[in-house]
Amino acid sequence: MIKLFFAVVFTMCFSCMLYAQDNYVADVKVQGNKKLKTAFIKKVASVKSGTILDSLRIEEDMKLLKRLPSISHAYYQVFRTENGTYNVFYNIEENFTLIPSVNFYTTDDDEFAYRIGLYEFNTFGSNVIIGVFYQKDIYDSYAINFRAPFLFSRRLGLAVNYQDLTTQEPVFFEDETAQYKYNNESFEVLGLYQFNFHNRLEFGINYFVEDYRFKGENINNRPELNVPKWLAKGIYEYNNLNYFYHFVSGFRNIFNFQYVTSSNDMLPDFFIGWNDFFYFKRIGDKGNWANRVRIGLSTNDETPFAPFSVDNNINVRGVGNTIDRGTGTIVFNTEYRYTLYEKNWFVLQGNAFVDAGAWRNPGGDFGDFSKKDNVKIYPGLGLRFIHKKIYNAIFRIDYGYGISKNATKGFVFGIGQYF
Template sequence: MKRLVFIFAFFNFIVSGVYAQESIVHDLKIQGNKKLKTSFIKSISKIKSGAILDSITIEQDILRLKRLPSVSHVYYQVFPSEGNQYNVFYNIEENFTLIPSANIYTTNDEEFAYRLGLYEFNLLGRNITFGGFYQKDIYSSYALNFRAPYLFSNRLGLAVNHQDLTTQEPVFFNDETANYKYRNKSFEVLGLYEVNFKNRLELGVNYFVEDYKFKGENINNRPELNVHKWLLKGIYEYNELDYFYQYISGFRSQFNFQYVTSTNDMLPDFFIGWNDFFLFKRVGEKGNWANRLRLGLSTNDETPFAPFSVDNNLNIRGVGNTIDRGTGVIVLNTEYRHTLYEKGWFVLQGNAFVDAGTWRNPGGNFGDFSKENNIKVYPGLGLRFIHKKIYNAIFRIDYGYGISENATKGFVFGIGQYF
């Protein structure tokens, strides 16, 4: 019995000695931030005063801070304090986050169109996004958006969105393509939850009204609709991306599932789900290989209002604006980005890309994915003009040239990377 007591006491002494030598965080100090609140940075950081000094935890904090719209770059330093205690410094390089936007373009019928917007991505210094836009594209539209990922705690947040969008949309019937005046007015509320450093969830509800009015003389008696709908939405994201100014590395996956109820048989209840897989890899000092794979399916109703579209601004650069629709989608976007010139805050980046995709026809089968007339392949070249100190200040120009059946070609302009 005495031997057991001695062994236990000796083991306890060894363990106590080991823990006594562990390094402890005396204080976390934040430097370089001006608008971003120090209290907010500390609230979402895992390193706290009195915690064990752990480089893995610090690296996770750094990655989390790099993902904030208000941060262009961040690095850390560790200095001894007293005894086995250390001060940890997070050095912040902030982005400018009050961002106006102006897009000017022409539609297929040569109508002048534009979108003007203003967003603050760091409202109250707490990583809250608030703003909206006004759009004139034949018809007037607007949207208001609020998103606060850490509104209630360092894990729980809220997003509220309202939009009233009116556009001219092509709808594809068997014997013709008809133009509709399409209006979508919606209100959406989402709960945002960060499970841990790499995983997050969004769950919410969207109430919206869809209005389809036929344009021109309706000689074939095409349907006109005004439908009230409820949409239940769920998003799951796995994210291990790392950022170094314009360069990205790592893997990200985002799954989006929606169930939509309807009050009209022409637009019946349906589900839609898709997963975007992103893979980024640094190539040398100035190169970046970027990839996005989208796999999606919806309820396979034979309807001209199928949810997946083939569109310049969504998936295939150079293909045109909403040229087709489907109930399933496979799209791969791959591009090589290379920094051509960099000085101070300015970066000129070139890219070579291939956008390729295929769709399942409404009411069709999985064999549609291999049909030649459903496959779109568009290689191309582009330029990026980047401001390193303004969030998402990337002006892009891409030119896509189709090499598949009935291909087109054209320029695509936008703000931010294409994906």
């Protein structure tokens, strides 16, 4: 009886060993990539040679690859080898990744500004992003950006940014709205860490100098400032989006927190934090419903230099260039995107949207969010011209028409979806 018992146990263990061997990955093979390096794909993939074959991990790799700027689409195949293990083939459709960046807008107040740039999203074949931009918004501005999410490993990367931004900014005093020439020169270093497929963290510091120079005759003796500052930043993201070319489904959440120190009482130390929640849903074969909710708060100082702004290119299409400021914000953007025409690489997409937002006045209370003067509602229509094989090659035109108090209207142009 004892011999029979051990014989049964040995047979079961041997069978389990054979079964486990049958489900091992012999090799991960990459096909279809040209500029993108095979070694990089194997570096970021969770499925490796010698690991157990797991369809859920392969599906996660597919989602990860389709999020990369260098890849327009990815799919996989699994083949059994002669010795009972499996070869996994990752098939890649690459994007063209040397992309010009163009954003410009106008309103019925004859405002006009633009930003042009050039970005390479797959430098060295390893999804390193290097880019520059030039902006003309009355004054000249420029920036240089470097971002390598997988520089040190499949989890750890680095970002470095330099910016010299000059604009005309309205500053809202009690008895007047004054125009300032505003300059912000900054240098930023961020560490990038990915905990797992869904969760990542950015953390780092930013040194910058803010300069406010009054425009025109300063008859009310308004302050002029030149203030060095340090900023500590943390960004936490949960990403569960799934892409199929220009269609998106799933949800994503990004929380951004910053603490800023200052050496001037006019621009005191403060914190600022905001959370963006995104939800996307495929509707039929041609529809895509997209939503963004932003909620933000900062230190509620009674200052004309409040950090949250109401702006054409950030939150409400058609509203104008920095028409108001606040120490709190609630913004809701929703739009329905519909494919009007699609053939080969080209897609024409129409969209109908509503952008709505409310702000808390500096030194005010939460009741400010419901005051008519602080609420902006802008419905509108737009078009998207999409190239499916070039990363972020979405040229957008939106026209927003305000229906709230003191509303404006205007076009907003740009590259990429608005959100």
